[in-house]
Structures are given as structure tokens and as C-alpha cells.
Amino acid sequence: MTSSAMGNASAIVIDQDIDPRRRKSLVEGDHDFTSITASIANVAERPKPPKAWYVAMAISLPLTLTLFGCIAYLVVKGVGIWGNRQPISWAWPIVNFVFWVGIAHAGTLISAILFLFRQKWRTSINRAAEAMTIFAVVCAGTFPAIHVGRIWMEWFLAPVPNHLEMWPQFRSPLLWDVFAVSTYATVSLLFWYMGMVPDLATFRDRATTKIKKIAYGIFALGWRGSSRQWHRYERAYLLLAALAMPLVLSVHSVVSFDFAVSILPGWHTTIFPPYFVAGAIFSGFAMVVTLMVPARALFGLKHVVTLRHLENMNKVIVATGTMVGYAYAMEFFIAWYSGSQYEQFAFINRALGPYWWAYWIMVSCNVIAPQFFWFKKIRTSPLLMVIVCIFVNIGMWFERFVITVSTLNRDFLPSAWGYFSPTLFDILTLCGSFGLFMTLFLLFCRYLPMVAISEVKSVMPQAHPHHHGDDAHGAGHHAH
Amino acid sequence: MNEQHSSMAPSGSAGGHAPILDRLAQRGLILGGGGLVAGLGLALLGEGGFQRFMGSYVIAFAFVLAIALGALGFVIIQHLTRAGWSVTNRRIAELIASTIPLLAVLFLPIVLNLLLSKHPVLPWADAELAQADPLIAKKAAYLNSGFFLVRWAIYFGIWVGLSRFFLGTSLKQDESGDPRLTIKMEKMAAPAVLLFGLSLSFAAFDLLMSLDPHWFSTIFGVYYFAGCMMSFFAACILLGKWLQKNGAIGAGEITTEHRHDLGKFLFGFVVFWSYVAFSQFMLIWYANNPEETGWYDVRQNGAMGYFSIALIFVHFVIPFFGLLSRHVKRHPVALPFWAAWLLVAQWLDLFFIVVPSVQHWMGHGHAGEGHAALGHADAAHAAGQVADHAHELFPLALSDLLTPIGLAGLALFFFARRARAVALTPKLDPRRGESLSLQNI
Amino acid sequence: MNAKAHSPAAPAERTRPLYGVIAEYKDVDSLVAAARKVRDAGYTRWDTHTPFPIHGIEGAMGFGMTRLPWFVLCCGLTGLTVAVLLQWWTNAVDYPFLISGKPLFALPPAIPICFELTVLFSAFGTFFGMLGLNKLPMLHHPLFEHEAFKRVTDDRFFLAIESQDPKFGLESTKALLASTGVCADVVAVHGNGDKGVLPNWMKNFAIVMPILLLVPLAWIVTARHSTSPKTRLQVIPDMDQQLKFRNQTRNVFFADQRNERPRVEGTIPRGLLREDQHYYTGKTGPGESDWATKFPAALSLDEAFVARGRERFNITCAACHGQTGVGDGLVSQRATGKYPSWIPPISLHAENLLAQPVGQTFSSIRNGIRTMPSYAQQLTVEDTWAIVAYVKALQKSQAFPVEKLSPEERQKVQ
Incomplete structure (x- = not known):
């Protein structure tokens, strides 16, 4: 009976994309190791990048220079050039x-x-996403660094013995931020670089000029793919992943502490840490999709970064977007439930006060826009998904704007109320940071392995030995 | 390897394991009856009487509910992510979730207490107090018996509906092996997770947070969720181990690899709980806002303070180092040991949540009588003084321990009766093969 | 390519030591099978080289788990310890600084940094531990001289057996490998083992660069430990240069070019007309000891005045003189013994002070006496008189005989 039931079941024809009986291949088309190496390395090896690369560079490079200009002006004039x-x-x-x-x-x-x-x-997109992480941390770190005004005093943040015999104030969440963001930057860099070592070795071995050979060779550290090396390497990768996972959660939690340890209504609420983390993943994934869709088309990587990858990303976006929506709802409910008039006012002010427009942009972009991803058509169409993701990015910027500004603009005393207007330098600095991010990303695409070559190979079906049986974690164990 | 191939086919016919489960049911019934009767008896003899017993009952109910909801959440998430590794463990989760109808019945004592008692365990339902206390009066639109019952009817509707759907569809697949049933469950999983998340959060607010109707914390739903998932993984490891040891589940069906993965999740939720608990505590500690600190005040001071410190160690520090190693997670004895340990930790957590609030508001109830003539502020002040005396008492009652054992025994009985007639691993799930050949790196 | 590696026409190969032999495979299965064969043949110094990690090859090669996790755990615990000690020592011991009523050191706000440093140290431990165990970076290796080996990062799989292996025999080992599923001839590789040869420019760079890096450091150290008459180099002026005139500098705006302006003749600045000698100096005549024995008439000597005096006394004087005036203030207690040059204040109840005219006490406070500095900057004239009044009351109270107190008052004093 059993076998006949199974026989019947296997006769049922189902759309391949969702058939639970098989997992869809992660690399599309008829590819072997050789062609995978060639197609990914080709991005960096071709003599000239595609035209669109130059166009993108022509936009982002001036923006980057604008950012540097703004910073220089800020250092000379002070933070008064902003609307703060x-x-x-x-x-x-x-x-x-x-x-x-x-x-x-x-x-x-x-x-x-x-x-x-x-x-x-994840193997097809993790390299590019990790690169984005590092570039985004660079952009992020710029702002607290420059907003102190006297940037040459920055070293006060570090616990360095100094002539004033002062130490940093470790009970301040702003200092936790310094530690969290710099740890995150360091660990992300290590993770990114370590993942790249075998691929840099590939570039080294394929290098045609001496300069390339030396440059890639030094950074490849003499990697020679020994199985003993791979074993420790994989173990280290697993450990770094296990360390990075709570670290990711901690970074945005600590950022949320900047707000939440205060006693301001609208800032002080216990859901902030997971809420910030969900929002961060949400916006980060949206940014990865926004950039990977054009990048895969431009650099001919559609067979590696497939629609299936992008669809999975979009599913994560709708999931985290819903979590963010959950947090918004909880904030409102508990503000009412608390019975505290200040809490209640803060949230009514958010939705209906002077910044109502920002609040509703945030809600429509963050909660409503990702709901379009419930439809398979939209989450598998490159154009539509980019549009939705751009809305998500706008919404997430506004979320931070709403949290920061709409809480501060109503102080406890009505005489201290105010309204914020950005200055030209606020706007230019923000645009400039996008330029810096894009410039770094474009350089990365051009000169470094954009996809984790060895990892993609390891998830191809040819990569798995067919078991013959006698030595599953076998004899002769010795630590080394 | 050969062993694995043979186990690809389901072991024995459904119901072949019935005697084993009958044994489990019998034990569950003994534990359940004994625990409940002893708990109630001791509570009535001891200080606080019935009102205090209801505190124990809330702990017990929340304890069993957490495991069942964790199981339901697990099933939904497995379908949502199209997980293959967990297939052979999923039936246990589906069966644990199917105890929710029993929980709906076990919720009745709380309902009756709410409607009939002069000083119910949920203090906002005390009509006098709700009028005398301005903060509770402000929340009356939400915290009132009628709306509370409507909400719980909805929660149970959602939970019973979902657990029946997932178990029913999965059992249907046992017969036909139709892969379209898997797709059906996957499609259902997305809206299910929304309903599940919202109902669980509000259930936590209603049952546990409103034990102290003054206090509020936006993260509280997530806090209870963390406990739900952790206690489910612990229960799943223990049940799987017991059923396998007694031959109800084949040796190749749930392997070391599965237990390793369950162990990782168990460890993960130990850490996640700590993260949420720390976030909640640190933010309130740091802001030091009297609107919120009262909740921690009664937990940090007096005899309860020792329990709170113990909670940090029992629920985080010790199991963290205990479960850190890969060898422990793959060990046939060590992993069930830590699973059992963490069930105790979950109980301690619920004790930490429930008892100080119950004791604090028991004081309020009596003070409300004595000082009814005084203004709100005076009544509250007097109540606070009574409650302060409560700090000095040793907070643990035996019924806090026995009642959860009782309800868990009843749930075990219900689980075993439900499980005796069905296969304990999904027989024809299209991803069964993938699950059986699971290998950790 | 193979022909070239095979050819005996490379005389350099002869002089360099034999590293081992290397076999090349096209797919994973042939490599794993070959690895098993080599393992079973009893070789110990050999390795496989692949473009990506192959799961299960550990068993085929016969090696166990790495001990890296233990190393990482130790690093993590070190990070945790460092974080706790750093926060505790800097904020609670070396530089205690009370802020918003928080304890100097408490666990809740210390946990974020404890966590971050634990992760940071663990991550360093993982990365550098992995490099160390793998003996990387090792920019040169004999295998790199085998031209075909370049494909190890692309699509080929290799198995190399070292000549150091006790079972190694050039021909026998070659034959063993040739019997596996190789896709090219098994060849011998020559090279200097682990000792790579750095090009000269790299060696020079490695020597010169650290020295150059030391230069700025040395420069800073020198600058911090030497003096110079020249103005210091100001990269960032901060507020050192301000638009104002300093004392005794020239100011061309005025005809006499003096920056300080002289007082206009025949005028007295507002509030500085001090005609009442008794009130302002405590004297009634021009002589050295014409001390006033009475309080100035302008003051009303009521209870509020003495209370004001007590308040000022406790703020200004009690730190040294003590609240009862016997000279046991906190500053005096601490300084006595600690600083040999410290002269403790005399008791205000000494005989000579009891008899001292009020004017003289007033003058002592205004102008200072012996080692006590002037308090004219801290106290208004009126407050100074108030203190004098309080000191007089204090002297009376301390000299008051106990027997004269009523029982209730005695109770109160006790």
C-alpha cells in the first residue's frame, strides 16, 4: 500500500519552483567549475568595464567629492552649518x-x-552583500565622527592614557556605540577578507600582469587549497559566523540603546532593540536587492545570482517588514496601555503632529510597500522588486527621521517646542554619503571577486563526493 | 549507511507503538492528577489560600501553554522556510501543538476566578480596585472581563484552528504522500505566522503582564515568545529521546544530526531569551523611571532577589556554557539533561514573572477593603506598605512547583492519547529523505 | 606543459632538494578514492589540494577536528576579562566620575562593552588562529613552481606526497599515485620546502618600512620631552588666539597707546566708596590696634543674621576650622600628617581669641592671618560680619557650663 501511494504521489506534476520533492539548482544553466571561475573572474579581468559602470562612476564620484567638500567646510566652520x-x-x-x-x-x-x-x-550574494556592509559602515561611521565638530578630539573616545588623566565614560550608550560599531566593522572586515582569500588566490593564479600577480598574491597569503587548510578554514569560518550572528544583533541593539536608555517618550521603550534589528535587516536586504539587480545584469552573472536568490531576499524583506509593522503597532498599543499622558502624546504627535507627513511616508513605505511581495509576480520581477526596495529604503530613512526628530521637536515644556528644517549642507552631506557608498561598491565590482567563487563551486552537485562508506569521520583522530 | 536506507521506509504500521504511548499516558495521568490535587491541597492549607493557588495555576498554565505554542510556532516556521532537516521531528511538534484544545479547557479555572472571585488573580478584574486605582481605571477599555474573554476566545480559535490544520494535513499526507499537501501547508504558513505572532503577544500581555496592571513593556510579547520556543525545543528533545529509547521511533528516524540541530536551536533560544530579558531589564534600570521600575523593585529586593539572581545563572550562564560545545549537543545523555534543566529554567522564569506580582497585588486587594473610605492615593499608599511586607516573606510555595507538574502531566496524557493512533514521524513527506540524510558540517 | 615539467633539461632542478611528487585529478571522486589509497598505504606527510572544501575528505585522509575552537574560547574569555577590568578600573578606581546618579561600576551598563570585546577578541583569535595553524601567510611554496598547480584554484584537484615521508620512494610513490585515477602524469616537484626566497626589494622594504614608521613616533616623543622658546606648531588653533587685548599690551586706538585705561581723575568707581571705616575695616581709628569692639551700627544683630553667619561659616570656614571651630575640619584632618608643612588652624575657643575684639576677627577674615588666606573674594562685607557674629555665638556656646542648662535643654544637646 505504501509503495503504491508513493507511486501515485510521484506521478503528480507540480510547478518546478515549488515542488517539495526537489531542491532547485543554485546555479542555472550547464556550468562546470571551469566556467564558473571564468565567468566570475571575467568581471575583473575584462579590459574595460561596461559603459554603465562609467556612467555610474560619473555620478557617484562627484557626489563623493561633494561629501569630502562638505566635511572640509564643516571642519572649518563648525556644526552650525547644519540645521541642528x-x-x-x-x-x-x-x-x-x-x-x-x-x-x-x-x-x-x-x-x-x-x-x-x-x-x-546565500553563496551567490554574500560577497557583494558583505562588501556593502563594509562600505555602509564607512558611511555610517563618518556621521558620528564628523558631527562632534572638533574631529581632532576624536581620540578621546578611545581608552588611551592621556595627559589629562581622563578616561572615557563607559556608562554612556554613546561609548557603547563606538565599541559596537568599531567591533562590527573589524569583524565584518575579517569575515569578508577571510572569505575572499581563496578567491584572491584564484585571481593570483589567473593574473596576466606582474603587478596584478604581486598585488593579488600578497593578499592571497599564499593560499594553496590544502585540505588541512580548508578544514581549519571552514572551522574558522563557522566560528566567525557564530560570532558575527550575535554581533549583528548587538550592533543595532546598541544603536537603539542610544535612544532607549533615555527617558524621552517615544524613545524609551523596551522593544527598541529587536525592533531596530528587524528594521536594519529589512533596509539592508532592500539595499542589496536594489544594487544586485543591476549588477547581475551588467556583469553577466544572471546564472549565478538567479531570480530564485532575489525571490528569497524579497521574502526576507516581507518578513522583516512585517516585524517592523508589529513593532509600530506594539509601540502604539503600549503607549495607550501605559496610561501615561506623555507616552500617549508622543505617539499622537507622531501620527498627527507637525511631522505627520514623515510618519505616513514611513508607514506606507515600510509596512505597506513590502506587502506587494506577497505576489509572486512582483517578487520575481527585477524591475518591480527594485521599485519596492527603493521605497523600503526611503521608508527606513524616514523611520529614523521620525524617531529622532518627531520626538525631540516636542519637549516637555511647550515653550521649548521647535521645528527642524535641514540646511543645504545637511542635504549635500547625505547625498555625498550615497556617492561614497556607490563609488566604493563600483570599485569593488571592478577589482575584487564579486561572487564567492569557491563557495559557489562547493554548492554545485559535482562538488560532493559519492559516499563509499568506510570512513565517516574515521580512524586516526589527532588534533592539530 | 544501510541502516539509514532501511529507515527510509516508515517503521512499522501506525499504532504499533500504542502500548508504549499508553504507558506514557498512564504516567501523565498519575502526575497530572497527583500534582494538581497536591498543589491545590497544599495551597489551601498554606498562606494566601486560594488566591495564592491561582498564582501557581497561572504559572502552570503559562508553562504548558508555552510548550504548546512553541510547538505550533515551530511547525509554522518549518513550513514557512520549507525546511527539510526537521521533517522527522515535526510530527512530535504537531502532536504537542494538538494539546491546545486541552489547554482551552484548562483555561476555565482562570475564567471562573475572573468572574466569580472577589479578589481575582488578575487584579484589574477586582471591581473595587479598578475604580479606586486611577491607572487601572484608564485601562478599563482594554482590561475588562468581557473583552478579555472575547480575546481569549479568539486566541484559542486561532491556535486550535492552526494546530488542527497542520496536524490534519500532515496526517492526510501520511496516507497519500501527495506533495501538494506540503505546498498547501507552506501557503498557509505565511498568514499563520502573522496570526500566531499577534495572538501570542497579546496573550502574554493579557495573562502575564496584566498580573501587574500598572506595569508595561513593549517587548513583553517577544519575551514570552523566547520562552515558548526554548521550552518547546527542550520538550521536543526529551520526548523524542524517550519515545526513541522505548522503541516508538526508529533509531534512524531521529538521528544525532537532528538532535544536534535541535540542540543548536535550544542554545540559540537560551541566548535569545537572555538578549530580550537583558534589553528589557537594562533599559528600565538605566532610565530609572518610577512608572516601570516598580515591577523590578519587587523582584530585586527581599527574598525574591535571590530567585532573580538564580534566574540569570539557571536560565543563561550555566546552560550557555553547558550547551556551547558541539560534543554536548551530540551527546545522547548530555543534551536531554540540558533540555530538562532548561524546562526548570522556564519554570523559574514564569515564577519570576508571576509570583511577585501576585503577592504585591494580594496586598492591594486587602488594603482596598480596609481603606475604601480613603482617597485613591491613600489606598494605594497603604497597599504599597502591605506589599512591602510581602517582600520579606519567602515567596516560593510548594503549589508553585506541584501545579505545573500537574498540568504538564495532563498535557502529557493528552499528547500520548493523541499520538497512539498516528505515526510518530511523517511517513510520506516529500522531504523525508532529505531529513534522514541530514549531515552537519 | 607536462612535457616541460618532465624534461631533464632543467639543471636547476637537480641542485634543489626534492619536495615530493604531485598527482592531478579531474573530479572529486577520483581524488577522494586516491586519498583513501594513500592513507591506507600508510603515508603521513601528504596533502590534497582542492579549489573548494570537500566534505568528508577528513575521513578519507584520516585527520581529526582542529583545536581552533578552544583557542577561540580562551581569546573570548580574555576579551571578557579585559572589558570588565577596563571599565571597572577606569570608571570606578582611577577616574571616578559620578554621572546621573548611576553607580560608578554596575553590571547592566557594562554588559554591552563586555559583549563587544568578547566577540572582538574571539574574532581575532579565530582569524589569526586559523592563519597560524595553517602557517599562513606563506607566499612561497614549492608546489607553486609546478605550472599545472595553478588550476588548483580553478577546477583541478591535486594530491602531493612529501619526500620527507618515511614511506617515500620516488619511483614507488609515483607508481602508487599513477595507479589512482590521475588525469595527468605524476611528476616530481623540487623546491626549498618552507623556506621561500624573498626578492631583495621586499627584504629591503621589510627593513626600511618599520624604521620609517618609527620616525613620526620618535618625533612625537622628542617633542613631548623637550622645551623650546618657539611657539608651538598649531595645526588646530582651537580658541588659543582670541580677538581681545591682553594685559600690558599696546593698543593704538588710544592716544597714549596703553591698553589699560587709567581711572578718570576725581572719580570713584560705583560701589567702591567705602567711607564707613568701622564697617569696612573693623577699625575705629588709624592706629594698628584700634580694633572695634562693637558691631557696626548699620547691622541688625538678630537671629536671622546669626543664622546667615552659621550658614556661611559652615560653607566657607568649617572645611578647616570644623563646625564647632576647634580646628578639626575635614581638610585639616586629611592634611595633618600627610603634608609636614601643614599648620593646623588654631581653635577658635583659645583664650586669646575669646577676648579678641570683633573688629580684629573681622580683619583676620578679610585680610587673612598667618597661613590663612584672605576670604575677601568669597564673602561680602555683610556676610563677613555675620560670620563674626556667629563665631562669637559659637564661642559662647562652647564655653557655656553644662550645669546651667535646664534638663530639657541638656536632653536636646545630647
Whole structure:
């Protein structure tokens, strides 16, 4: 009876995409190891990048220079060039900081958490996403660094013995932020670089000029793919992933502490840590999709970064978007439930006060826009998914704006109420940070292995030995 | 390897394991009856009487509910992520979730207490107090018996509906092996997770947070969720181990690899719980806002303070180091040991949540009588003084221990009766092969 | 390519030591099968080289788990310890600084940094531990001289047996490998083992660079430990240069070019007309000891005045003189013994002070006496008189005989 039931079942024809009886191949088309290496290495090896690369560079490079110009002017003139005024003394700089740190969460999340959950589809996008992480951390770190005004005093943040015999104030969440973001930057860099070592060795071995050979050769550290090396390497990768996973959660939690340890209604609420983390993953994934869709088309990587990968990303986006929506709802409910008039006012003010427009942009972009991904048509169409993801990014920027500004603009005393307007330099600095991010990303695409070559190979069907049986974790164990 | 191939086919016919499960049911019934009767008896003899016993009952109910909801959440998430590794463990989860109808019945004592008692365990339902206390009066639109019952009817509707759907569809697949049933469950999983998340959060607010109607915390739903998942994984490991040891589940069906993965999740939720608990505590500690600190005040001071410190160690530090190693997670004895340990930790957590609030508001109830003539503020002040005396008492009652054992025994009985007639691993799930050949790196 | 590697026409190969032999495979299965064969033949110094990690080859090669996790655990615990000690020592011991009523050191706010440093140290431990165990970076290796080996990062799989292996025999080992599913001839590889040869420019760079890096450091150290008459180099002026005139500098705005302006003749600045000698100096005549024995008439010597005096006394004087005036203030207690040059204040109840005219006490406070500095900057004239009044009351109270107190008052004093 059993076998006949199974026989009947296997006769049922189902759309291949969702058939539970088989897992869809992660690499599309008829590819072997050789062609995978060639197609990925080709991005960096071709003599000239595609025209669109130049166009993108032509836009992002001037923006980057604008950012540097703004910073120079800021150093000369001071933070008065921005719109930060009492009572809104935390304005765009921290909004931009939190925004970029949020973007930075996707890379390590894809690399670490999806790795631990054995989501093999991550291999095609993790390298680019990790790169985005690092570039986003660079952009994020810029804002707190420059907003102190006297940037040459920055070293006060580090516990360095100094002539004033002063130490940093470790009970301040702002210092936790320094530690969290710099640890995150360091670990992400290590993770990214370590993942890249075998691929840099590939580039080294394929290099045609001496300069390339030396440059890639030094950074490849003399990698020669020994199985003993691979064994320790994989173990180290697993450990780094296990370390990075709580680290990712901690970074945005610590960022949320900046707000939540205060006693301001609208900032002080216990759901902030997981809520910020969900929002960060949400925005980070949206940014990865936004950039990977054009990049895979431009560099001919459609067979490696397939629609299936993008669809999975979009599913994560709708899931995290819903979590963010959950947090919004909980904040409102508990504000009412608390019975505290200040809490209640803060949230009514958010939705109906002077910044109502920002609040409703946030809700429609973050909660409503991702719901379109319930439809398979939309989450598998490259154009539509990019549109939705751009809305998500806008919404997530506004979320930070709403949290920061709409809370500060109403102080406890009506005489201290105010309204924030950005200055030209606020706007230019934000645009400039996008330029910096794009420039770094474009350089990365051109000169470094954009997809984890060895990892993609290892998830191809040819990569698995067919068991013959006698030596599963066999004899002769010795530590080394 | 050969062993694995042979186990690809389901072991024995459904119901072949019935005697083993009958044994389990019998034990469950003995534990359940004994625990409940002893708990109630001791509570009535001891200090606090019936009102205090209801505190124990809330712990017990929340304890069993957490495991069942964790199981339901697990099933939904497995379908949502199209997981292959967990297939052979999923039936246990489906069966644990199917105890929810029993829980709906076990919820009745709380309902009766709410409607009939002069000083119910949920203090906002005390009509006098609700009028005298301005904060509770403000929340009356939400915290009132009628709306509470409507909400719980909805929660149970959602949970019973979902657990019946997933178990029923999965059992249907046992017969036909139709892969379209898997797709049907996957499609259902997305809306299910929304309903599940919202109902679980509000259930936690209603049952546990409102034990102290003054206090509020936006993360509380997530806090209870963490406990649900952790206690489910612990229960799943223990049940799987017991059933396998007694031959109800084949040796190749749930392997070391599965237990390793369950162990990882167990460890993960130990850490996740700590993260959520730390976030909640640290933010309230740091802001030091009297609107919220009262909740921690009664937990940090007096005899309860020792329990709170113990909670940090029992629920986080010790199991963290205990479960850190890969060898432990793959060990046939060590992993069930830590699973059992963490069930105790979950009980301690619920004790930490429930008892100080119950004791605090028991004081309020009596003070409300004595000082009814005084203004709100005076009544509250007097109540606070009574409650302060409560700090000095040793908070643990034997019924806090016995009642959860009782309800868990009843749930075990229900589980075993439900499980005796069905296969304990999904027989014809299209991903069964994938699950059986699972290998950890 | 193979022909070239095979050819005996490379004389250099002869002089260099034999590293081992290497076999090349096209797919994973042939490599795993070959590895098993080599393992079973009893070789110990050999390795396989692949473009990606192959799961299960550990068993085929016969090696166990790495001990890296233990190393990482130790690093993590070190990070945790460092974080706790750093926060505790800097904020609670070396630089205690009370802020918003928080304890100097408490666990809740210390946990984020404890966590971050634990992860940071563990991550360093993982990365550098992995490099160390793998003996990387090792930019040169004999295998790199085998031209075909370049494909190890692309699509080929290799198995190399070292000549150091006790079972190694050039021909026998070659034959063993040739019997596996190789896709090219098994060849011998020559090279200097682990000792790579760095090009000269790299060697020079490695020597010169650290020295150059030391230069700025040395420069800073020198600058911090030497003095110079020249103005220091100001990269960032901060507020060192301000638009203001300093004392005794030239100011061309005025005809006399003096920056300080002289007082206009025949005027007295507002509030500085001090005609009442008794009130302002405590004297009634021009002589050295014409001390006033009475309080100035302008003051009303009521209870509020003495209370004001007590308040000022406790703020300004009690730190040294003590609240009862016997000279046991906190500053005095601490300084006595600690600093040999410290002269403790005399008791205000000494005989000579009891008899001292009020004017003289006033003058002592205004102008200072012996080692006590002037308190004219801290106290208004009126407050100074108030203190004098309080000191007089204090002296009376301390000299009051106990027997004269009523029982209730005695109770109160006790």
C-alpha cells in the first residue's frame, strides 16, 4: 500500500519552483567549475568595464567629492552649518548614521546567519552583500565622527592614557556605540577578507600582469587549497559566523540603546532593540536587492545570482517588514496601555503632529510597500522588486527621521517646542554619503571577486563526493 | 549507511507503538492528577489560600501553554522556510501543538476566578480596585472581563484552528504522500505566522503582564515568545529521546544530526531569551523611571532577589556554557539533561514573572477593603506598605512547583492519547529523505 | 606543459632538494578514492589540494577536528576579562566620575562593552588562529613552481606526497599515485620546502618600512620631552588666539597707546566708596590696634543674621576650622600628617581669641592671618560680619557650663 501511494504521489506534476520533492539548482544553466571561475573572474579581468559602470562612476564620484567638500567646510566652520538647533540637536547626522548602520546589517546577516541556517543560496550574494556592509559602515561611521565638530578630539573616545588623566565614560550608550560599531566593522572586515582569500588566490593564479600577480598574491597569503587548510578554514569560518550572528544583533541593539536608555517618550521603550534589528535587516536586504539587480545584469552573472536568490531576499524583506509593522503597532498599543499622558502624546504627535507627513511616508513605505511581495509576480520581477526596495529604503530613512526628530521637536515644556528644517549642507552631506557608498561598491565590482567563487563551486552537485562508506569521520583522530 | 536506507521506509504500521504511548499516558495521568490535587491541597492549607493557588495555576498554565505554542510556532516556521532537516521531528511538534484544545479547557479555572472571585488573580478584574486605582481605571477599555474573554476566545480559535490544520494535513499526507499537501501547508504558513505572532503577544500581555496592571513593556510579547520556543525545543528533545529509547521511533528516524540541530536551536533560544530579558531589564534600570521600575523593585529586593539572581545563572550562564560545545549537543545523555534543566529554567522564569506580582497585588486587594473610605492615593499608599511586607516573606510555595507538574502531566496524557493512533514521524513527506540524510558540517 | 615539467633539461632542478611528487585529478571522486589509497598505504606527510572544501575528505585522509575552537574560547574569555577590568578600573578606581546618579561600576551598563570585546577578541583569535595553524601567510611554496598547480584554484584537484615521508620512494610513490585515477602524469616537484626566497626589494622594504614608521613616533616623543622658546606648531588653533587685548599690551586706538585705561581723575568707581571705616575695616581709628569692639551700627544683630553667619561659616570656614571651630575640619584632618608643612588652624575657643575684639576677627577674615588666606573674594562685607557674629555665638556656646542648662535643654544637646 505504501509503495503504491508513493507511486501515485510521484506521478503528480507540480510547478518546478515549488515542488517539495526537489531542491532547485543554485546555479542555472550547464556550468562546470571551469566556467564558473571564468565567468566570475571575467568581471575583473575584462579590459574595460561596461559603459554603465562609467556612467555610474560619473555620478557617484562627484557626489563623493561633494561629501569630502562638505566635511572640509564643516571642519572649518563648525556644526552650525547644519540645521541642528535646540530642541532638535540630534538631527540628520544621527538619522544618517542609523540609516547606514542599518544598511550594513544585510551583509553579515547573509554571510553569518544564513550560513548557520544552512541556506546555501546565500553563496551567490554574500560577497557583494558583505562588501556593502563594509562600505555602509564607512558611511555610517563618518556621521558620528564628523558631527562632534572638533574631529581632532576624536581620540578621546578611545581608552588611551592621556595627559589629562581622563578616561572615557563607559556608562554612556554613546561609548557603547563606538565599541559596537568599531567591533562590527573589524569583524565584518575579517569575515569578508577571510572569505575572499581563496578567491584572491584564484585571481593570483589567473593574473596576466606582474603587478596584478604581486598585488593579488600578497593578499592571497599564499593560499594553496590544502585540505588541512580548508578544514581549519571552514572551522574558522563557522566560528566567525557564530560570532558575527550575535554581533549583528548587538550592533543595532546598541544603536537603539542610544535612544532607549533615555527617558524621552517615544524613545524609551523596551522593544527598541529587536525592533531596530528587524528594521536594519529589512533596509539592508532592500539595499542589496536594489544594487544586485543591476549588477547581475551588467556583469553577466544572471546564472549565478538567479531570480530564485532575489525571490528569497524579497521574502526576507516581507518578513522583516512585517516585524517592523508589529513593532509600530506594539509601540502604539503600549503607549495607550501605559496610561501615561506623555507616552500617549508622543505617539499622537507622531501620527498627527507637525511631522505627520514623515510618519505616513514611513508607514506606507515600510509596512505597506513590502506587502506587494506577497505576489509572486512582483517578487520575481527585477524591475518591480527594485521599485519596492527603493521605497523600503526611503521608508527606513524616514523611520529614523521620525524617531529622532518627531520626538525631540516636542519637549516637555511647550515653550521649548521647535521645528527642524535641514540646511543645504545637511542635504549635500547625505547625498555625498550615497556617492561614497556607490563609488566604493563600483570599485569593488571592478577589482575584487564579486561572487564567492569557491563557495559557489562547493554548492554545485559535482562538488560532493559519492559516499563509499568506510570512513565517516574515521580512524586516526589527532588534533592539530 | 544501510541502516539509514532501511529507515527510509516508515517503521512499522501506525499504532504499533500504542502500548508504549499508553504507558506514557498512564504516567501523565498519575502526575497530572497527583500534582494538581497536591498543589491545590497544599495551597489551601498554606498562606494566601486560594488566591495564592491561582498564582501557581497561572504559572502552570503559562508553562504548558508555552510548550504548546512553541510547538505550533515551530511547525509554522518549518513550513514557512520549507525546511527539510526537521521533517522527522515535526510530527512530535504537531502532536504537542494538538494539546491546545486541552489547554482551552484548562483555561476555565482562570475564567471562573475572573468572574466569580472577589479578589481575582488578575487584579484589574477586582471591581473595587479598578475604580479606586486611577491607572487601572484608564485601562478599563482594554482590561475588562468581557473583552478579555472575547480575546481569549479568539486566541484559542486561532491556535486550535492552526494546530488542527497542520496536524490534519500532515496526517492526510501520511496516507497519500501527495506533495501538494506540503505546498498547501507552506501557503498557509505565511498568514499563520502573522496570526500566531499577534495572538501570542497579546496573550502574554493579557495573562502575564496584566498580573501587574500598572506595569508595561513593549517587548513583553517577544519575551514570552523566547520562552515558548526554548521550552518547546527542550520538550521536543526529551520526548523524542524517550519515545526513541522505548522503541516508538526508529533509531534512524531521529538521528544525532537532528538532535544536534535541535540542540543548536535550544542554545540559540537560551541566548535569545537572555538578549530580550537583558534589553528589557537594562533599559528600565538605566532610565530609572518610577512608572516601570516598580515591577523590578519587587523582584530585586527581599527574598525574591535571590530567585532573580538564580534566574540569570539557571536560565543563561550555566546552560550557555553547558550547551556551547558541539560534543554536548551530540551527546545522547548530555543534551536531554540540558533540555530538562532548561524546562526548570522556564519554570523559574514564569515564577519570576508571576509570583511577585501576585503577592504585591494580594496586598492591594486587602488594603482596598480596609481603606475604601480613603482617597485613591491613600489606598494605594497603604497597599504599597502591605506589599512591602510581602517582600520579606519567602515567596516560593510548594503549589508553585506541584501545579505545573500537574498540568504538564495532563498535557502529557493528552499528547500520548493523541499520538497512539498516528505515526510518530511523517511517513510520506516529500522531504523525508532529505531529513534522514541530514549531515552537519 | 607536462612535457616541460618532465624534461631533464632543467639543471636547476637537480641542485634543489626534492619536495615530493604531485598527482592531478579531474573530479572529486577520483581524488577522494586516491586519498583513501594513500592513507591506507600508510603515508603521513601528504596533502590534497582542492579549489573548494570537500566534505568528508577528513575521513578519507584520516585527520581529526582542529583545536581552533578552544583557542577561540580562551581569546573570548580574555576579551571578557579585559572589558570588565577596563571599565571597572577606569570608571570606578582611577577616574571616578559620578554621572546621573548611576553607580560608578554596575553590571547592566557594562554588559554591552563586555559583549563587544568578547566577540572582538574571539574574532581575532579565530582569524589569526586559523592563519597560524595553517602557517599562513606563506607566499612561497614549492608546489607553486609546478605550472599545472595553478588550476588548483580553478577546477583541478591535486594530491602531493612529501619526500620527507618515511614511506617515500620516488619511483614507488609515483607508481602508487599513477595507479589512482590521475588525469595527468605524476611528476616530481623540487623546491626549498618552507623556506621561500624573498626578492631583495621586499627584504629591503621589510627593513626600511618599520624604521620609517618609527620616525613620526620618535618625533612625537622628542617633542613631548623637550622645551623650546618657539611657539608651538598649531595645526588646530582651537580658541588659543582670541580677538581681545591682553594685559600690558599696546593698543593704538588710544592716544597714549596703553591698553589699560587709567581711572578718570576725581572719580570713584560705583560701589567702591567705602567711607564707613568701622564697617569696612573693623577699625575705629588709624592706629594698628584700634580694633572695634562693637558691631557696626548699620547691622541688625538678630537671629536671622546669626543664622546667615552659621550658614556661611559652615560653607566657607568649617572645611578647616570644623563646625564647632576647634580646628578639626575635614581638610585639616586629611592634611595633618600627610603634608609636614601643614599648620593646623588654631581653635577658635583659645583664650586669646575669646577676648579678641570683633573688629580684629573681622580683619583676620578679610585680610587673612598667618597661613590663612584672605576670604575677601568669597564673602561680602555683610556676610563677613555675620560670620563674626556667629563665631562669637559659637564661642559662647562652647564655653557655656553644662550645669546651667535646664534638663530639657541638656536632653536636646545630647
